[in-house]
Amino acid sequence: MNTTLVQNVRPLGGEPTDLLLRDGVVAEVGPGLSAEGAAVVDGTGLLALPGLVDLHTHLREPGREDAETVESGTRSAARGGYTSVFAMANTFPVADTAGVVEQVQRLGEEAGWADVRPVGAVTVGLAGRQLAELGAMADSRAGVRVFSDDGHCVSDAVLMRRALEYVKAFDGVIAQHAQEPRLTEDAQMNEGTVSAVLGLRGWPSVAEEAIIARDVLLADHVGSRLHVCHLSTKGSVEIVRWAKQRGVQVTAEVTPHHLLLTDELVRGYDPVYKVNPPLRTQADVEAVREGLADGTIDVVATDHAPHPVEAKDCEWSAAAMGMTGLETALSVVQHTMVDTGLIGWDTLAERMSHAPARIGRLAGHGQPLAVGSAANLVLVDPAARWTVVPEAMATAGRNSPFRGMELPGRVVATFLRGRPTVLDAELVQP
Secondary structure, eight states: OOEEEEEEEEETTTTOOOEEEEEEEEEEEETTTOOOOOEEOOOTTTTEEEOOOEEOOOOOOTOOOOTTHHHHHHHHHHHEEEEEEEOOOOSSSOOOOOOHHHHHHHHHHHHHHSSEOOBBBBGGGGGSSSSSSSSHHSSSEEEEEEEETEEEEEOOOOHHHHHHHGGGTOOOOEEEEEOOGGGGOOOESSSSSHHHTTTTEEEHHHHHHHHHHHHHHHHHHTTOEEEOOOOHHHHHHHHHHHHHTTTOOOEEEOOHHHHHOGGGGGGGGGGGOOOOOOOOHHHHHHHHHHEEEEESSOOOOOOOOOOHHHHHHHHHGGSSBOOOOTTTHHHHHHHIIIIITOOOHHHHIIIIIHHHHHHTTTSSSSSOSOSSOOOOOOEEEEEEEEEEOOGGGGSSEEEOTTTOEEEEEEEEEEEETTTEEETTTEEEEO
16 A cells, blocks of 8 residues: 655645545545554645646657657656646657557556656657647557647648647647748857847747737637647737637646746857747747637647757857756746745746646546545645756756756655655656
8 A cells, every 4th residue: 555644735836735646546534644664754844735747848759769768758757746747749850650659658557657648749850741640649659639739830731720620520730830941041059139239040039929819710710729839929828818708718838947037048159048949039028928828828848859969059050059948947936936926836836737638638637635535646845946967857857057056945745646756856666
């Protein structure tokens, strides 16, 4: 029997109480609980949140094990308070068949640190010319419900329409990487004052906004679900807000780094700040924070993108795009959204657990900490402060833009179906 008693913890920052976790579920909630033989965790000063769910993770396996593996990526997820991650399809081979998505899910099960839900590619090989085996992936053991060519935009409007129509049959969602390709050819950073000064080719906001505007109209036309990946501009927030008011079935995500960092950091040419979509302006940062607070943006998703050292330790133009994020996400969101008073812990739980589980049609995660619910939860010390040291992280990637930064909040424990994957801020072998 697997029994843990968490004493004197504050669910969502509420009044202190006890949680009894038994056989994978929350068995009892209330003050003064006891259970003979139970492992006891002192939750004094800690918050209990539902286990976090990341709708946008790059685990790199199969094919790019030099950057990350399912094992190292999910260890990183557990350290960050995640109990489930959606693994993006841009692997080698691409996750565009039932065989590959089942392989990714199996690797996650064998690792045991977090539930892994594969994201299927929209098009064969992410090439944007032919729909992938969407139905076969949906019917596979992996039960795929989220499809994305992330890293590539489905720029062909007819193909995007067909994909939206196709996934309606099994309640799937198309998660679009919104990047108009012609407007972003050879783009190196956000288009604006800084790019002009540095002489780097710019990635204009309109390249993101034009695709989002087109896609919300397509989703409205066919009555299907659209999810906007890593939204980054003020104009994008306004388009999604308009679409939601119109009743379009659109959801959107923002990354932690777009909630905090701006393109001013690129002035030093440090490739750690090279990411797609690029870091934007302070006005954009303020807009995405506002959008996340008022619910226009539904989800915080990490876009965790580990790279080998050599892919980042080079000149700017040759560097790969992407940043790690699983182990810093909660702290960055606390820093930018909770400690600023923009949202409370209940809204954080909605944006980082409930909503991503709901969008991904993921059962057993993103549930309230109530009797009978799956015991997927994270304990957080909101008063802790820590300095980011990428070399101390569980991810194989060292490309964190938060290196050396002091952040608030610390994941103390993570439970996956009542079994600890992290205790006292250290990994616990499954």
